[in-house]
Amino acid sequence: TLLFKETPYLHTAETMITYCIEDQILFPCDIFSTHVAVENLFSDEAGFDITEDFQGYYAAIIHPHRRYVRTLLEAVKDLEIRMIAPSHGFVIREDIRKYIEMYATLSRETTQGKKATIVYTTIKNSTKKMAKIIQDCLQENNIETEVWDADKSSATDILNSITSADAVFIGSSTKYADMIGNLENILKELHNMNLEGKLAAAFGSYGWSGEAIEVIQDYLNGTNMTVQSTSEVIKSTGMTHVEFPVRIRFSPKEPEKVQKIKNAAEFVSDLLLSSF
Known part of the structure; x- marks a missing residue:
């Protein structure tokens, strides 16, 4: 008798786990895998501690999707599992809870402030509404957030806020194929600042083609911040x-x-x- 539970984005959108009720075997697709090429099938016959390989696979494949590990942990919490048979690497039949708890620990959010x-x-x-949605989401994740209208705030205050931030979102509506208001003055100043280690993302609404959003992206790419792009997200995580x-139309x-x-x-x- 097979029980199926969806565990999306670990590490593709359609991923699910399969549990054989009679044999108490979990078939977790790519989850709980290791990237190894060895003759021994079972982890307890490996002749070495597989923890490093187990964590290495997690870091490379699962951690970019760690938000969804919560779904996995919920799916397996009530299952009696005597064996985990993943798609890659060792089959685990000893210390089952140790490896499940390792996922819980590695995916935990411990970096504060x-x-x-x-x-x-x-x-x-x-x-502005987009900015509010971003703000609400960040604050729900306990990230302190400051929001500035570049046309109603001091440039000095805004630049000081950027200096103390770990992530920077910059957005504009589009008018005549360009940004509006005082935003460009702020963006020009960023080129003279050391912003290494900060995350950056562009956003904005538009009615026709939204050139302003791409102009902001170009400015951000001219800084030493780590600028988010669809291309990098796909290449690093496979998320689509x-x-x-x-970019939001209207x-x-x-x-x-x-x-x-x-x-x-x-x-x-x-x-x-x-925290990983």
């Missing part, structure tokens, strides 16, 4: 539901638009809070 700065300009408040820059009213913004904010949150 992170800060984010959001700077925007807006025409009809659509980009996270997009950078975050107002972020529909649930799918809101979710698109949240996906990006949660991705940055995970990067900031990662």
Whole structure:
């Protein structure tokens, strides 16, 4: 008798685990795997401690999706498991809970005191609404967040906030194929600052083609911040539901638009809070 439970993004969107009830064997797809090429099938016959290989696989394949480890832990918490038979590497039949707990520990958010700065300009408040969604998501993840309207705030205050932040979101509405307001003055100043180690992301609303968002991305790429892009997300994690820059046509009213913004904010949150 087979029991199926969905565990998405560990490490692809359609991943699920399979549990054989009579034999108490968990078939977890790529989860709990190791990247090894050895003759011995079982971890207890390896002749060495597999922990380093186990953690190495986790770091390379699972950790970029660590938010979804919570779903996995919930799925297996009530299962009596006497063997884990993953798609890669050793079959585990001893110390089962040790390896499950290792995933719980490695995916835990232990880095505290992170800060984010959001700077925007807006025409009809659509980009402002995007900024608010990003802010709410970051704060839900216990990340201290400051939000600045570049047309209503002191440039000095904004730049000081960026200096003290761990992540920076910069957004604008698009008018005449460009940014609006005072935002460009802020972006020009970033080139003269040492911002190494900070995460950066561009966002904005638009009605036609949204050139301003791409201009912001270009400015950010000219700094020494780690700038988020769809290309890098795909290459580093395989995720296709996270997009950078975050581009929303018109107002972020529909649930799918809101979710698109949240996906990006949660991705940055995970990067900031990662303890691994």
